[in-house]
């Protein structure tokens with residue numbers, strides 16, 4: 021059940037098709053000189069998928085303010101409708117990552133049916149023990165899975181186990197666990213005992229995982245705790261994942277690192293130890309800004325995909341990372357930002373596919389630093405837009421998703437259909 025009229029998409033594509041064909045042929049000729057078959061790359065682009073978070077469909081905000089957009093989705097059912105618009109036009113975002121209890125669901129089979137009717141699946145479920153819910157018996161103010169009080173830890177463990185049950189009902193295969201636990205004063209918490217409590221609690225969650233599920237551990241350097249955070253970096257993350265077992269892995273959110281950290285190198289290490297869970301893609305300038313993916317550091321994003329494609333190329337055992345967008349849309353229409361960002365992530369993947377790996381290995385082995393770098397840069401500098409557009413077109417998507425979306429008037433129509441109820445269910449994690 022497409023949300024955007026398919027005749028409109030076809031009509032729009034007709035306008036852009038001749039130009040695309042010309043650009044595609046020009047790029048095909050260029051790539052053939054490097055013995056690259058463009059259609060093989062386009063087919064790989066068509067296989068690429070990045071999930072969207074349910075909370076990304078609402079307008080985000082900061083701790084200072086949130087400026088709602090018009091026609092925002094008011095519940096998970098409406099969020100799925102917006103997500104299906106995104107996938108209909110870009111054709112690489114076929115699954116949605118739900119968040120509990122931001123996504124209030126009374127009947128999970130109804131939710132699953134709704135998603136099926138929109139051709140959407142579900143990615144990892146996300147638990148939330150970083151804020152109290154109305155009527156909650158004990159508070160997460162001083163922590164959740166690591167709280168000094170066992171009653172609070174039990175509540176947090178149970179919530180994660182509940183999230184696994186919700187996920188089972190809608191076909192998810194993973195739970196992402198991020199906690200805000202930490203401290204705001206030196207001396208407030210005993211680092212080692214706090215980490216022991218974390219391991220004790222997460223072992224109980226891990227024990228509740230179905231055999232074909234994985235647990236993704238997400239680290240974040242700071243916020244809401246501003247002096248120390250329990251799972252603050254990839255070091256604490258991988259240590260916890262190793263302690264828990266093979267199905268516990270480390271999730272890399274691009275905005276959750278210290279400034280200037282070499283993220284692509286962390287990715288390489290996680291791949292080596294079969295501990296890369298996947299990604300939350302976004303971009304940042306200062307710290308967890310949740311800017312749109314690829315909007316500021318496209319080269320960094322490309323270098324990360326260079327490691328990922330390299331692992332694919334070397335057929336690294338057990339390599340199957342989950343890709344998701346996780347960003348906050350404060351000044352844009354979330355549908356437009358998510359479409360744009362999905363394409364930017366796919367762009368990095370496609371560019372990484374174009375790296376001449378055998379040549380690069382040879383240059384690395386002969387210590388030709390400059391030519392090795394130039395070999396990488398040659399792929400980065402190519403404009404692969406025609407490949408991305410053709411991949412969308414061949415799957416029934418839009419050659420120009422933003423133009424088609426704006427022409428459709430979807431947002432204005434939602435503005436009339438969805439009067440604000442004051443709840444957006446959007447957040448920044």
Ligand SMILES: [Mn+2]
Nearest residue numbers: 273300346449
């Ligand atoms: Mn995240």
